[in-house]
Amino acid sequence: MTPTLTISRLTKRFQSVEALKSVSLALEPGRRAALLGHNGAGKSTMMKIVLGLIPFDSGEVSVCGSAPGSPAARTQVAYLPENVAFHPALTGEEQLRHYLALRGENPKQATELLARVGLGHAARRRIGTYSKGMRQRVGLAQTLIGRPRLLVLDEPTSGLDPVSRRDFYDLLDGLAAEGTAILLSSHVLTEVEARTDSILILSGGELVAEGTLADLRTRAALPVAFSVRPAPGHASALAATFPEGVEGEDGLLRLRGSQSEKLPLLARIAALGSAIADLDVIPPSLEDIYSHFSRRDGQ
Numbered sequence: 001m002t003p004t005l006t007i008s009r010l011t012k013r014f015q016s017v018e019a020l021k022s023v024s025l026a027l028e029p030g031r032r033a034a035l036l037g038h039n040g041a042g043k044s045t046m047m048k049i050v051l052g053l054i055p056f057d058s059g060e061v062s063v064c065g066s067a068p069g070s071p072a073a074r075t076q077v078a079y080l081p082e083n084v085a086f087h088p089a090l091t092g093e094e095q096l097r098h099y100l101a102l103r104g105e106n107p108k109q110a111t112e113l114l115a116r117v118g119l120g121h122a123a124r125r126r127i128g129t130y131s132k133g134m135r136q137r138v139g140l141a142q143t144l145i146g147r148p149r150l151l152v153l154d155e156p157t158s159g160l161d162p163v164s165r166r167d168f169y170d171l172l173d174g175l176a177a178e179g180t181a182i183l184l185s186s187h188v189l190t191e192v193e194a195r196t197d198s199i200l201i202l203s204g205g206e207l208v209a210e211g212t213l214a215d216l217r218t219r220a221a222l223p224v225a226f227s228v229r230p231a232p233g234h235a236s237a238l239a240a241t242f243p244e245g246v247e248g249e250d251g252l253l254r255l256r257g258s259q260s261e262k263l264p265l266l267a268r269i270a271a272l273g274s275a276i277a278d279l280d281v282i283p284p285s286l287e288d289i290y291s292h293f294s295r296r297d298g299q
């Protein structure tokens with residue numbers, strides 16, 4: 001499948017700052033990729049380059065086969081900034097009709113676009129009365145004008161409550177299912193874990209990790225934690241068997257082991273049979289994996 005977005009060896013420098021260092025990636029139709037990174041890692045710089053808003057120093061960028069910022073690329077890519085602002089006195093429908101007219105599209109599509117993002121009921125209300133989540137949906141409706149093949153979303157769920165976040169990702173799922181590629185940045189690790197297909201971690205301008213969460217988990221090879229609850233009267237025996245464990249005030253014994261130690265440890269725990277009341281295996285969290293890949297120099 002031809003990727004919707006291809007970036008190879010992309011380098012961008014602002015005076016003495018190397019904002020992007022030989023970054024390469026590809027995003028295929030219908031894929032949702034999350035761009036993660038500390039403040040200043042280079043996320044916005046990459047998005048601006050993909051949108052054709054700023055030039056780059058070296059490398060190649062292709063948006064649906066065209067150079068970023070070219071007329072062909074601009075018809076295929078849409079952008080939603082973090083804090084989207086609309087005229088508060090206009091209704092959602094008026095605002096979208098305005099954008100449609102600017103793009104040379106039929107303003108009557110406003111009704112359908114607003115319905116698509118779940119705002120049909122509020123189309124004739126002033127945007128000044130909308131919640132932040134509703135304004136983000138107007139922003140998403142605006143990005144859908146012209147049926148773009150690539151959506152670039154800068155922290156699209158920042159400031160939204162959990163239900164609005166979930167609804168927003170549901171909308172993105174629908175768009176991805178139709179073949180739209182989605183590149184979004186976020187600082188909320190748990191939501192990208194559940195709602196995107198791949199994770200891209202930028203650190204100091206370098207793409208330090210790329211893949212599904214399962215790929216990154218394997219590559220990071222971080223320790224696995226076990227939480228073991230002894231059966232009544234067996235706490236001392238359990239602690240004696242695992243002197244390396246840490247006993248908590250909650251009565252649980254906590255153990256850690258590398259990926260290769262996981263199964264042998266499980267076998268040792270299972271061998272205790274009825275002395276064990278319960279067991280949880282806790283894989284490294286996305287936060288652990290993110291910290292592993294994105295640690296700054298000196299940390």
Ligand SMILES: Nc1ncnc2c1ncn2[C@@H]1O[C@H](COP(=O)(O)OP(=O)(O)OP(=O)(O)O)[C@@H](O)[C@H]1O
Pocket residue numbers: 014015017018019037038039040041042043044045046
């Ligand atoms: N116009 C500019 N002039 C000089 N330096 C810049 C400019 N734009 C970005 N930078 C620098 O490039 C680096 C990457 O910045 P960028 O805005 O891409 O990071 P980011 O990952 O989007 O961060 P944040 O999460 O804070 O938005 C930073 O060191 C930043 O200071």
